[in-house]
Amino acid sequence: MRPKIIKMKIETIIQSAVQEAVTELYYFSPDVTQIQVQNTKKDQKGDITIVVFPFVRISKKSPEETGREIGNYILKKVNSVESFEVVKGFLNLNIKNEYWINGLVSSFNESTFGIAEHSEDTKTVMVEYSSPNTNKPLHLGHIRNNLLGYSISEILKANGNKVIKTNIVNDRGIHICKSMYAWQQWGSDRTPENTGIKGDHLVGECYVEFNNHYKAEVDELVKQGMTEELAENNAPSMLAVREMLRKWEAHDLETIQLWHTMNGWVYKGFDETYKKLGVDFDKIYYESETYLVGKDEVLRGLDENIFFQKDDSSVWADLTGEGLDQKILLRSDGTSVYITQDIGTAKMRYNDFSIDKMVYVVGNEQNYHFQILAVLLDKLGFKWGKDLYHFSYGMVELPSGKMKSREGTVVDADDLIEEMISVARNMSAELGKLESLSQEEAENTFRMIALGALKYFILKVDPRKNMLFNPAESIDFNGNTGPFIQYTHARIKSVLRKAAEKQIELTIDIDIKELSTKEKELLKTISLFPEVVKDAGANYSPAIIANFIYELVKEYNQFYHDHSILLEEDAARRNFRLVLSATVAKIASSGMKLLGIEMPERM
RNA sequence: GCCUCGGUAGCUCAGUUGGAUAGAGCAACUGCCUUCUAAGCAGUAGGUCAUGGGUUCGAAUCCCGUCCGGGGUACCA
Numbered sequence: 001m002r003p004k005i006i007k008m009k010i011e012t013i014i015q016s017a018v019q020e021a022v023t024e025l026y027y028f029s030p031d032v033t034q035i036q037v038q039n040t041k042k043d044q045k046g047d048i049t050i051v052v053f054p055f056v057r058i059s060k061k062s063p064e065e066t067g068r069e070i071g072n073y074i075l076k077k078v079n080s081v082e083s084f085e086v087v088k089g090f091l092n093l094n095i096k097n098e099y100w101i102n103g104l105v106s107s108f109n110e111s112t113f114g115i116a117e118h119s120e121d122t123k124t125v126m127v128e129y130s131s132p133n134t135n136k137p138l139h140l141g142h143i144r145n146n147l148l149g150y151s152i153s154e155i156l157k158a159n160g161n162k163v164i165k166t167n168i169v170n171d172r173g174i175h176i177c178k179s180m181y182a183w184q185q186w187g188s189d190r191t192p193e194n195t196g197i198k199g200d201h202l203v204g205e206c207y208v209e210f211n212n213h214y215k216a217e218v219d220e221l222v223k224q225g226m227t228e229e230l231a232e233n234n235a236p237s238m239l240a241v242r243e244m245l246r247k248w249e250a251h252d253l254e255t256i257q258l259w260h261t262m263n264g265w266v267y268k269g270f271d272e273t274y275k276k277l278g279v280d281f282d283k284i285y286y287e288s289e290t291y292l293v294g295k296d297e298v299l300r301g302l303d304e305n306i307f308f309q310k311d312d313s314s315v316w317a318d319l320t321g322e323g324l325d326q327k328i329l330l331r332s333d334g335t336s337v338y339i340t341q342d343i344g345t346a347k348m349r350y351n352d353f354s355i356d357k358m359v360y361v362v363g364n365e366q367n368y369h370f371q372i373l374a375v376l377l378d379k380l381g382f383k384w385g386k387d388l389y390h391f392s393y394g395m396v397e398l399p400s401g402k403m404k405s406r407e408g409t410v411v412d413a414d415d416l417i418e419e420m421i422s423v424a425r426n427m428s429a430e431l432g433k434l435e436s437l438s439q440e441e442a443e444n445t446f447r448m449i450a451l452g453a454l455k456y457f458i459l460k461v462d463p464r465k466n467m468l469f470n471p472a473e474s475i476d477f478n479g480n481t482g483p484f485i486q487y488t489h490a491r492i493k494s495v496l497r498k499a500a501e502k503q504i505e506l507t508i509d510i511d512i513k514e515l516s517t518k519e520k521e522l523l524k525t526i527s528l529f530p531e532v533v534k535d536a537g538a539n540y541s542p543a544i545i546a547n548f549i550y551e552l553v554k555e556y557n558q559f560y561h562d563h564s565i566l567l568e569e570d571a572a573r574r575n576f577r578l579v580l581s582a583t584v585a586k587i588a589s590s591g592m593k594l595l596g597i598e599m600p601e602r603m
Numbered sequence: 604g605c606c607u608c609g610g611u612a613g614c615u616c617a618g619u620u621g622g623a624u625a626g627a628g629c630a631a632c633u634g635c636c637u638u639c640u641a642a643g644c645a646g647u648a649g650g651u652c653a654u655g656g657g658u659u660c661g662a663a664u665c666c667c668g669u670c671c672g673g674g675g676u677a678c679c680a
Contacts, residue, residue, distance in 0.1 A: 033620070041623065051622060053660060063660085089660080090623060133680080173680075314678065331678040338680050365674050367607070394608085395673080402673090431642065449642090461616060464608080466673065468615065477642055479628040480616080487642045495639050535619085547617060550627080561635095561644045603642075 009531075010048065010095060011037045013078055018050055021073035028058045039524070046085060046092030047524065053089045063089035097515050100523035101576075105508050107526055108583045114530035115590060116160035124354055126164045127153045127391075129361035130279070133170045134266045135179045136204040136405055138273050138413040140396050140469060141363070144458050147596060148393055149361040150279040151459055151542040154594045156359075159537035164353060167281045168345050171263050172288040175207070177244040180258050181237065182206035182213070192265050198272065198414065199265025206262075208408070213237055249335075276417050278451065278596050285348060287341050294344025295336050297380060298329045306379050322375050329376075342373050343380065350382055358384050359540075364392040364464070391540050394466035396458075411471060420450035423475050424483075433603060448598045449483050456482030459595050460546035480550050482597055485588060488553040488560075490603040492585040495565055499578055502566070506579055511572040518559040522580060525552050529587050533594070542595055549591040556584045 015037050023029045034054040040046040052067040059066040067086035071093070075081055080099040085092045107113040129149020132138060138146075153163045183190065183206045192199040214237050221231035232238065247255040274280065298315055301307040307317050307329060315330040329340055349355060360370060370390035377385025395402065403410045424446040428434050434442045457474055461467045477483040499506070515523070528548070536544040565581060568574040589599045 036620080036622075038619080038622085044623075049623090053622075056660075088623065170680075175680080312678090325676080328678055333678080335678085337678070363674090364608070366680095368675055369680095392608095397673090427642075433640085433642080457615095465616090466609080470615080473615080473629075476615095476629070479642095481628080481642085483642055484628095487640080491640055491643085498639060543617085544619095547627090550617095554627085557643060558645095560639085564639070566639050602640080 010080060010099065013080070014048060014050070014074065014093070017074045017077050018070060020077070021070045022055055022058060025069055025073065026055070026058045030055065030058065039528075040092050042521075044087065044090075044092060045094070047095040048093045050091040050093070051089065052086070052091050056089070067091040097513065097520070100515070100520060100527065101510050101512070103527040104523050104580060104583060105510060107529070107587070108508060108579050113587065113590070114533045115158045116533075118162060119160060122160060122162050123356040124162045124164065125156050125357045125359060126166055126349060126353060126355045127156065127359045127361065128166045128168060129153075130167045130274075130281070131170065131362065132167075132270065133175060134200075134203070134263050135175045135207045137198070137200040137269060139403060139405070140411040140413065140416060141403060143277065143413050143416070143454070144393065144396050144467075145361055145363070146274070146277055146279045147455055147458050148391065148463055148542065150277075150596045151545075151594060152359070152361065152391060152540055154596065155533070155536050155540075155542065155545065158533050158594055164283060164355075165281045166349070167284045168287060168290070168341075169284060170287045172248070172259075172291070174241060174245050176259065176263070177241045177248065178210040178214075179203045179206040180255075180262055181241050181244055182210035183262065184258070185237075186213075192268070198269045199267075200269030200273070201412075201414070203262055203266050203269075207405075210237065210241075273413050273417075276451075277413070278598075283352070285345050287345070290344035290348055291336050291341035292344065293347050294340040294342065295330065297343045297347050298336075298340055301329075301380055317372075317376055317379070319372065319375055324372060324375065327372050327376075339369065339373060339376070342369075343376060346373075346377055346382060346385070355384055358388040359391050360388065361391045361393070364394055366390070367392055389540070391463070393463040396467055396469050399468070399470050411469070416471075417450065417454070419471075420454050420475055421446050424450040424453070424477070427477055428603075437602070445600045445603055448600050449477070449486060449603060452482030452486050452592075452597045452599075453477060454482075455595055455597050456485065456546060459542040460550070462543050463541060482592075483603075485549055485553050485592065486597075486599055487603055488556055489585050489588055489599040490601060491560065492556070492581045493601045495581055496578070496585070498566055504566075504574070504578070506582060507575055508579065510576050510579065512570075512576050516559075516563065518555065518562055519577075519580065522552075522555050522559055522584065525555055526583055526587060529591070532591075536594070545591050545594050549588050552584060552591075553588055556581070 015032070015035050018035045018037070019030060019032065036051040036054070038049050038051070040049045050070065052063045052070065055066050055070070056063050059069070061069075064086050067089065071084035071086060071091050074093065075084060080096050082094045082096045084094065127149060130142065130146050132142060149165070153165050157163050183203075186209055190202060192202055195202060197205070214235055217235035217237055218228070218231045221235060222228055226234070244255060248259060298307065301317075302309060302315055307315055309315050312332040313334070314328055314332040317327045317329055319325060319327055327339070328337060330336060346358070349358070362370065367390065370388070370392070374386055374388050377388065397403070398409065398411065400409060428442070428446060428449075434445055437445065453475060458467070460480065532544060532548045536542065563577060565574065565577045568577060592599055
């Protein structure tokens with residue numbers, strides 16, 4: 001067993017050295033926040049930079065002189081520092097090559113470099129994502145949600161948490177009844193089997209059908225002189241749907257059966273899409289099973305005077321003490337509202353698992369909702385209520401603007417994935433790639449590339465921001481894209497295969513002294529990976545991972561272009577470059593895995 | 604109205620707790636395959652960081668105002 005080596009980061013060592021230096025030189029102990037240790041900018045000489053300005057006031061000397069004095073001190077105290085240079089107010093330190101090479105060796109050696117393992121104090125985090133309605137198929141908006149949810153789960157795991165992925169399916173309510181009613185009314189012989197239409201799409205079609213008929217009815221009534229509001233509430237199909245919902249809540253057998261059947265179609269369809277997207281769940285909750293629990297919780301709250309009742313017998317929470325408004329929890333007729341089921345779901349989760357932290361991956365239009373939910377759960381006594389984390393992400397917009405289901409301007413998830421695969425297939429044929437692979441292997445690679453492109457495109461942008469998806473342009477395979485990263489990986493794997501063919505074995509005895517600029521850059525970037533994973537976890541941001549991997553493989557491609565690997569005659573250097581390549585491939589893969597993106601061996 | 608998030612190159616996006624000359628990709632133009640995969644590499648061009656003030660050695664970043672845009676503010680979900 002290898003003893004556990006506690007490797008101190010060079011930044012940390014330097015930071016305390018600076019503190020020491022300033023204390024000893026100027027008799028003043030600076031605050032840690034004043035000591036800025038950062039990576040030297042690419043266009044400057046040096047590896048680590050210390051900003052001198054904050055100490056000028058203490059030293060009462062020029063920035064240059066202060067920098068020199070601190071630099072000299074560090075040079076004497078920190079072994080890894082080779083030399084330094086002061087440019088303006090910046091102290092640039094050169095770190096010994098040995099240090100970077102040691103870093104490479106450990107990242108090459110450690111199978112889980114940068115990925116934390118579970119420990120004694122592992123926290124259990126539950127991540128809720130996806131959360132679809134069962135009245136229509138998944139679209140691009142859901143894709144962003146699913147990819148973010150899956151990725152953030154992986155990132156939290158990589159930061160040492162135990163993660164339970166969960167999904168709350170909205171399987172009840174008036175919108176589901178609309179699809180059911182349309183099916184009954186305008187073609188009750190349709191099934192996914194006899195129409196050949198995927199179940200969720202069939203139900204979605206019914207939903208659209210309903211809206212078209214309904215709209216026609218409303219228009220007709222308005223033409224007859226009714227006000228719009230009245231017409232909307234009195235259109236025959238709306239009345240029928242309300243009756244259907246009433247029957248559902250009264251457990252009417254026929255209604256429940258139809259509901260089961262149609263939801264079954266939808267689930268089967270969803271499962272296919274989830275599988276294609278490569279996302280999954282450890283536990284799925286259904287709103288039909290949680291909303292009554294929520295209602296009970298609200299009534300308990302009423303009992304315990306946490307909530308109050310108005311004269312019309314509706315139940316409310318007074319959140320004015322928290323700087324929020326009053327919030328309705330049960331309607332005057334006793335039925336539950338949206339937030340009621342969230343309380344119920346929370347309660348069930350609370351009973352089912354020992355959760356330390358709850359993360360909800362839900363769009364930013366629900367910021368207010370989750371602010372309220374946090375307060376309500378806290379009032380009701382759930383320990384993680386107050387600090388639940390709403391992973392609030394921005395919308396996906398199209399060049400034409402917002403996606404609207406009712407206007408048919410949504411990008412369907414299944415269609416999009418198929419289209420991406422077909423683009424990957426054509427692109428491959430055009431480039432004359434993968435001809436040596438079997439049909440099956442080739443298809444699998446097209447799938448990886450297509451999904452890599454889609455996932456990376458979506459995950460590379462800051463989740464908090466709205467993003468634009470242009471179907472015509474977004475399916476790019478060059479530049480800052482998933483396929484670019486996959487391609488670099490395939491290239492490295494190809495080199496490694498050839499090395500193996502030539503019986504060249506990789507060894508961790510790196511016996512070189514000199515490093516080229518590109519080689520050193522790569523070593524420096526590699527060393528950042530663990531920090532990047534932590535950063536991504538702390539900020540709930542797959543984008544941080546994505547941008548890092550891009551940076552890494554971009555640098556690798558420059559290195560690859562400028563240096564021979566297998567043709568290098570010096571065996572030690574050749575070995576170094578092979579280890580370097582293998583490590584880049586490994587880190588890129590493990591980073592992409594955190595994004596849910598697979599890496600092909602060849603492409 | 605109030606709350607909230609945003610505005611960086613023609614387009615899509617990065618930009619660390621405030622640090623050096625604001626960076627990538629796409630699109631445009633120009634080079635590089637007899638050599639480990641050209642889905643690559645190199646170069647040219649492209650900016651009043653919405654705007655006006657303030658804080659300071661230093662602001663795309665922090666504070667205040669203004670303009671523009673998204674979202675929220677339901678007995679919808």
